[in-house]
Amino acid sequence: MIDPILVCPFDKKLLDKLKRRKVVIHTNDLNVLPHILKEVNKSIDLHALKIQTEKPLSTIVFEEKWATLPMVIYSTDFGEFKDLMPQLGKIRKSNVRIFLSPHREHNFTGLRILSSLQISCGINFNGDPLNWSLMNDLMHYAIYGRAPHAPVEPFDWLVSHYHPADYTDYDFVYFNNPAKYLHINEKEQIALTETDLLNGNLIDEGIGSLDNIEENRKYNDSLNFRYEIMLRMNECAFCSAFRICLAKFSSLPNKKDTCKVFFSDFLDAADYYYSIKNSKGKHLWQL
Amino acid sequence: MAVVIFKAVEKCNSNCIYCEVIKKHQDEIMNYDLLKLIFTRMNGYLETYPNESISFTWHGGEVCLLGPGYFKVALQLQEEYCRETKSRINHLVQSNLTLLTQEMIDVFKKLGIRQIGSSFEPIPNIRGFGTKRDSHVYNRKFMEGAKLLNQNNMNWGVIYVVHRLSLKMPLEIFYYLTNLNTRSHPNFNQVKIYSEDKNNLSVTGEEFADFLGAIFPVWYKNKERYPNIQPFSDYLRNVRDHDLSMVCESSGGCSHKWIYIGPEGETSHCGRTGDYNVLTYGNIKDLTFDEIMHHPLRDHLTERQSVLPETACKNCRFWGICHGGCPLDAYMTSHDFMQPSPRCDTTKIFMERYFEPITGLHADFPPQYVT
Numbered sequence: 001m002i003d004p005i006l007v008c009p010f011d012k013k014l015l016d017k018l019k020r021r022k023v024v025i026h027t028n029d030l031n032v033l034p035h036i037l038k039e040v041n042k043s044i045d046l047h048a049l050k051i052q053t054e055k056p057l058s059t060i061v062f063e064e065k066w067a068t069l070p071m072v073i074y075s076t077d078f079g080e081f082k083d084l085m086p087q088l089g090k091i092r093k094s095n096v097r098i099f100l101s102p103h104r105e106h107n108f109t110g111l112r113i114l115s116s117l118q119i120s121c122g123i124n125f126n127g128d129p130l131n132w133s134l135m136n137d138l139m140h141y142a143i144y145g146r147a148p149h150a151p152v153e154p155f156d157w158l159v160s161h162y163h164p165a166d167y168t169d170y171d172f173v174y175f176n177n178p179a180k181y182l183h184i185n186e187k188e189q190i191a192l193t194e195t196d197l198l199n200g201n202l203i204d205e206g207i208g209s210l211d212n213i214e215e216n217r218k219y220n221d222s223l224n225f226r227y228e229i230m231l232r233m234n235e236c237a238f239c240s241a242f243r244i245c246l247a248k249f250s251s252l253p254n255k256k257d258t259c260k261v262f263f264s265d266f267l268d269a270a271d272y273y274y275s276i277k278n279s280k281g282k283h284l285w286q287l
Numbered sequence: 288m289a290v291v292i293f294k295a296v297e298k299c300n301s302n303c304i305y306c307e308v309i310k311k312h313q314d315e316i317m318n319y320d321l322l323k324l325i326f327t328r329m330n331g332y333l334e335t336y337p338n339e340s341i342s343f344t345w346h347g348g349e350v351c352l353l354g355p356g357y358f359k360v361a362l363q364l365q366e367e368y369c370r371e372t373k374s375r376i377n378h379l380v381q382s383n384l385t386l387l388t389q390e391m392i393d394v395f396k397k398l399g400i401r402q403i404g405s406s407f408e409p410i411p412n413i414r415g416f417g418t419k420r421d422s423h424v425y426n427r428k429f430m431e432g433a434k435l436l437n438q439n440n441m442n443w444g445v446i447y448v449v450h451r452l453s454l455k456m457p458l459e460i461f462y463y464l465t466n467l468n469t470r471s472h473p474n475f476n477q478v479k480i481y482s483e484d485k486n487n488l489s490v491t492g493e494e495f496a497d498f499l500g501a502i503f504p505v506w507y508k509n510k511e512r513y514p515n516i517q518p519f520s521d522y523l524r525n526v527r528d529h530d531l532s533m534v535c536e537s538s539g540g541c542s543h544k545w546i547y548i549g550p551e552g553e554t555s556h557c558g559r560t561g562d563y564n565v566l567t568y569g570n571i572k573d574l575t576f577d578e579i580m581h582h583p584l585r586d587h588l589t590e591r592q593s594v595l596p597e598t599a600c601k602n603c604r605f606w607g608i609c610h611g612g613c614p615l616d617a618y619m620t621s622h623d624f625m626q627p628s629p630r631c632d633t634t635k636i637f638m639e640r641y642f643e644p645i646t647g648l649h650a651d652f653p654p655q656y657v658t
Contacts, residue, residue, distance in 0.1 A: 164512045165470045224437075227430040230467055233409060238459040240505075242466040271512055 002214045004182040005047050007175045007194065010036055011186045017207050018184075019043055024175050026050040026194075033066065040069065048072055050175065057098060057110070058083035062090040071096040074124055076103075078110025091119055097153065099123065102130040108138050115142070115149040122153025122173065132262045139262070143269040158244060158266070159273035167226060167243050168270070178222045182210070192222050241267045289332070289580060290342045292547045292558035295322065295357070297348040301383055301425060303406075303414045304486055305448055305478050307562045308348055315550040316353065319360055324571060325548060326361075326368040332576035333372035340375040346558055351386035358394040365398075379404065383414075384432030384443070385425060392439050402442035402471075405429075409463045410452050433468070444471030449498050450478040450488040457501035465513055474517040475499060477630065481563070481619045492632025499633075500641035507645055522638070525608040526648045536628070539610025542588035546579055554579050556588075559615050566615075587624050588614050594625045596654030607652025609634045 007024040008014055010032055015023070022045045025036060030051060040046050048070045053060065058079025071094065078084075078100055084091075091098075097120040100107035107123070108131075114121040123138060142152035143159055151157075154170035162168045175181045176193045183197040184190050190204045191197035203218040204210075213219050221228075229247045230237050235255055236247035241263030249259040295317035299309050317325075329341055365373050378398040384405050395403075407429060408414040408422070415422035436443045445464060447453075453460055464473040477495040478488055490498070499518070506519050514520070521537075524530045535541065547561030548554050548571055556566035568574065568582040595611040603609075611617070612628025620629050638650055 164514070167469060224434050227434055230463075231426055231430055233463075237409075237466060238463050239466075240462050242462070243469055267512075271509065275511060 004178070004210070004213065005175075005180055006210075007050070007181055007183045009186060010039075012039070014184070014186055014188070015039065015044055017188075019045075021045065021210075022047045024048045024050055024181065026052065028052050030055075030060065033063075033069070037065065037069065046070065048175070050074065056080075057100065058087075060087075062087050062094060064090060064093070067093050067095065069095060072099065073097075074099045074101075076101045078104070078107050078113075081110075081113060088117060088119075092117070097121060099153070102135065103128070105131065105134065108134045111138060111152055112141055112149075115152045116147065118148075118150045120150045120153075122151075122155075124174070125154055125170075126174070132258045136262050136265055139266055139269060143273060155266070155269075159270045160277075162244065162270040162274055164271070164274065167246060169246055170244070171248075178219060182213070192219070240264055243267070244270060288340050288342055288544070289576070290344065290545045290557075291329075292344050292346050292545065292561065293325070294346050294348060294547070294549050294558070294561065296350065296352050297550055298352055299347060299349040299383075300352060300386060301349065301414060301416060302418065302420050303408075304420060305413075305450060305480065305488060307479075307481075307559075310482075311562070313348075313550060316357075317550045317552070319364075321552050321572070322361060323364050323368065324552070326364045328571060328576045329376060330369040330372050332580070333369070333375050335577060340377060342377050342379060344379040344381060344558075346381045349386065350380055350382050351384075351388075351391055355388065355390040355394050358391070358398065362394060362397055381405070382432075383425075383429065384436070385428035387432035387435055389435065389439075392435060392441065395441075396439070400441075402444070403436060405443055405445050406448065407445045407464065407467060408447070409460060410456075413450070413452065442471055443468065445473050447473045447475050448478050449475055449490060449495055451490055451494075452488070454490060454494055454498055457498045458505065461502045461505065461516075465516075472513050472516045475502075477633065479559075479616070492630055493636050495630075496633045496636035496640065499637050503637075503641045504645055522608060522642055523646070523648075525652075526642070526646070526650045531607045531652065533608065533610070536613030536616070536630075537609050539592050541614070542585045542592075543580055546576070556585070557615075559613075563615070563619065565618060591624050595627060598625070599627045600631075600654060602653050603631075604651045604653050605631070605634050605638060606654045607656060608638075608650060 005022045005024060006018060007026060008018065010025050010027050024047050030053065036049060050072045052074045054076055056077040056079030057073070057075040058081070060073070060075070073096060075098065098114060099122045100111055102123050102125060111121050111123060123135070138152065139155050142155035154173040157173045158168055158170040169177050171177045172180060178192045182190055182192065183194050185197055188206050189197065189202050190209065191202050203216055226246060234250060236242055236250045239260055241260065244267050245259060245263040249255065252258055297308050297311055297313040299306070302309065333339060333341065365376065369376060378400050380395060380400055381404045384403065406414065411422045412420045413422065414420065415425040433443060445468070447460065447464055477490060480489045503519060506513055506516050521533060525533070541557065545557035546554055547556065547558050549561055552571040554568045554571055554574070555561035555564070556568070560566040566584055568579050568584065591611060591614055596606060600606050600611055609631055612630045614624050616628035616630055617626040618624050643649055
């Protein structure tokens with residue numbers, strides 16, 4: 001039986017019904033954290049807490065008591081480093097990964113700073129048009145950078161899960177892969193991704209339907225969606241990097257100068273990392 | 288190991304443009320009495336040769352036209368007539384996947400089949416149903432079959448037949464096929480057309496070599512990503528590791544290895560000679576496996592391996608990786624088995640123009656080296 005992790009809002013009624021399931025709770029309100037903490041200690045099997053905020057990262061006041069919460073913070077803006085500095089100790093003690101939006105150039109610098117300070121972080125790589133050159137720079141830093149640094153997602157996740165004989169979907173990092181995560185709202189409407197749920201693109205309704213999710217046609221189609229891409233025979237099906245991008249940017253025009261370049265480099269990096277991981281190490285002769 | 292290319296059916300639900308089997312218009316399906324005889328014959332052979340095994344390849348036509356019931360009977364016959372030898376019969380299947388069902392897969396599993404060989408073509412209307420070769424419907428059915436195999440944890444791989452229309456897009460085809468199935472990588476074969484080339488699909492040896500040469504640098508740089516692309520992997524193993532074991536047409540050792548059995552029990556040297564009615568050995572109703580495996584006509588092929596090194600292939604430094612090529616190719620173009628295959632152009636051009644400059648390796652396997 002498939003037992004997906006459910007991504008849901010912080011809604012006590014809903015959570016009461018999800019007691020025997022692992023959940024990712026998402027909220028836009030940092031003020032509800034104390035309540036979530038209380039519930040976690042009582043009854044929730046919490047996989048992660050996803051906090052989405054418009055506030056710049058540097059303005060979020062981290063609290064010592066959050067240290068036990070597995071948190072993911074999505075912020076639109078890195079903010080001012082001088083404001084973040086006093087918080088670094090608390091952030092490092094937290095069980096947190098920080099995602100920044102790709103739509104502000106200085107966030108790319110911010111992510112390098114966070115990573116170099118041993119804070120797990122990542123770019124919120126959600127399929128919107130973005131600056132591919134900056135993405136590529138960040139990917140190179142994350143994978144090839146020799147100076148010690150914390151993982152930068154989705155790069156670290158992809159290279160550490162990549163196998164040449166498989167397709168690798170980095171969307172796991174964003175809780176957006178139906179093989180592991182499904183999204184549910186207060187009305188018990190179920191969708192494959194967060195965006196689908198927001199757009200009313202549902203696969204089923206009612207928590208009970210999760211017990212037979214493997215029989216759900218839309219669910220199964222989503223697991224096999226790559227065959228559909230291959231049938232469409234569009235540019236993505238003929239792209240060298242399909243196995244790691246899985247046609248996420250199929251609607252982009254001019255792929256040759258955008259996603260294709262980035263994902264081909266990313267795939268090279270994944271191969272590089274894979275070969276390092278699987279090499280038995282170089283043994284130099286000794287004097 | 289003996290390799291049986293077993294064509295209980297030569298009919299096909301597809302109308303692939305380059306297929307030679309469907310041109311035979313053979314509508315017969317092997318009857319169960321004859322099927323029983325095949326298993327009896329295999330048992331006799333395996334009892335005589337206790338160290339031998341048989342690779343039994345269900346080939347067509349399209350084998351799924353036989354239906355699951357046919358395979359269930361085969362399984363039953365094997366249980367009954369090969370009781371002591373069945374562990375030495377290894378079943379394989381070649382199918383276009385478009386008629387695959389769960390019931391079919393269930394019986395394949397009972398026969399010990401864990402992978403299926405297939406073919407695919409991203410260029411429209413080359414493989415497809417009906418006179419117009421409807422590749423849209425064909426491809427959808429193919430994908431459904433592939434999905435089913437994946438759900439059953441069964442492997443599948445494809446052969447890609449390189450024809451004139453492929454020449455425009457070698458890398459696109461390579462990427463498409465490696466995206467289609469990351470677990471199994473394609474085998475590139477040159478289209479073989481010996482009759483009139485009505486659709487202008489044939490390619491020269493040089494064109495095929497250039498097709499391979501367009502892909503080779505990408506493959507060589509990314510060998511770990513695409514580990515087993517043929518013929519590249521074999522060429523590299525040959526030259527880098529001096530491991531000259533090749534398969535089928537390049538092995539130089541096919542003479543006493545293969546048997547084709549057709550729907551009416553007719554036998555021939557291999558699947559391809561069976562398609563063209565060349566090197567026919569008689570009917571399984573009249574001959575034992577042993578008699579077919581040691582048929583005197585096979586000696587021509589053994590002799591070829593000693594004649595060519597003294598004649599056309601003398602001093603050829605690629606002998607060790609080609610062995611004169613496929614005897615059938617030689618026969619179909621010159622009516623003489625004692626000639627090299629015309630495909631040796633491909634080997635020479637590919638090795639000299641692409642393989643050696645890119646890898647920095649040098650192939651030097653003339654007949655005197657190999658012997």
